[in-house]
Amino acid sequence: MQYFTADTHFFHEQLLGNNDFAPRLFDSVEEMNQAIITAWNRRVTDRDIVYHLGDIAMRPSNYPGNDEVLEVLQQLNGQLILIKGNHDNRALFKFLAKHNSMIAPGRPKFQFHDVGVLIKANHFQFFMTHYPLMMGIVKQTMNLHGHIHHSSVPLAENINVGVDAPELDLLAHKLPFGTPLSVAEIFEIYTKKAALLAKQHKN
Structure with a gap:
């Protein structure tokens, strides 16, 4: 199966607590990291593919060593397709490749x-990027993205798949923090977001 996530920000201590940007109610980065690993592995097996749409890890004052990031990623089930985010440096990707x-x-x-x-799912195209795209008028195409955390692009075709995205609130069943989204959940978000935006436009 295929799954989708973004903005895990492993090791990002500055996000801990009830902040306005991306609140993460954990006492330590170790607790946060483990919560994501546990939620991920409850859903994903090594037969699956997870598209990670950027910002794997971050520690602004002291970027985690590449070996620390590798150690975390090796604990995650599945094949990881990594799309570079603004906080993912090329040295990390080279280290992971090595x-x-x-x-x-x-x-x-x-x-x-x-x-x-770009992949196809249920007769739709998923164009996956870190930054949200303004695609204009599209047909059966969605932009899955991360980057903006607590914000939501007011277009149904733009789906924020980040671990702290507001679109997650549209799901009927609340997911444990850090759970990658399934194709079915992407379409559930798309349908509900379209209906919500249509209602807002009508009002």
């Missing part, structure tokens, strides 16, 4: 993309 492993023949643990990836 220490890549195979989870099955022909399936490396990590794959890397600087800008975006």
Whole structure:
């Protein structure tokens, strides 16, 4: 199966607590990191693919060592397709590529993309980027993105898949923090967001 996430911000101590940007109600980054790992692995198996749309880890005053990030990512189930975010430096991607492993023949643990990836799901195209795109008038195309955390682009076709995205509140069943989204959940968000925006426009 295919899953989608963004903005895990492993090690980002400044996000801890009830802040206005991206509140994470954990006592430590170790607790936050483990919560994401646990939620991820409850859903994802090594047969699955997870598209991570950027901002893997961050520690503004002292960026975590690449070996620390690798240690966390190696604990996550599945094949990780990593799209570069604004807080993902090239040195990290080179380090992960150097220490890549195979989870099955022909399936490396990590794959890397600087800008975006396009796939098809249920007769729709998912154009996956870190930054949200203004695509104009589109048909059966969604932009899955991260980057803006607590904000939501007021277009149904733009779906924020970040771990702290407001779109998560549209799901009928609340997911544990850090759970990657399924294709079905993407379409649930899309349908409910479209209905909500249509209602707001009518009013």
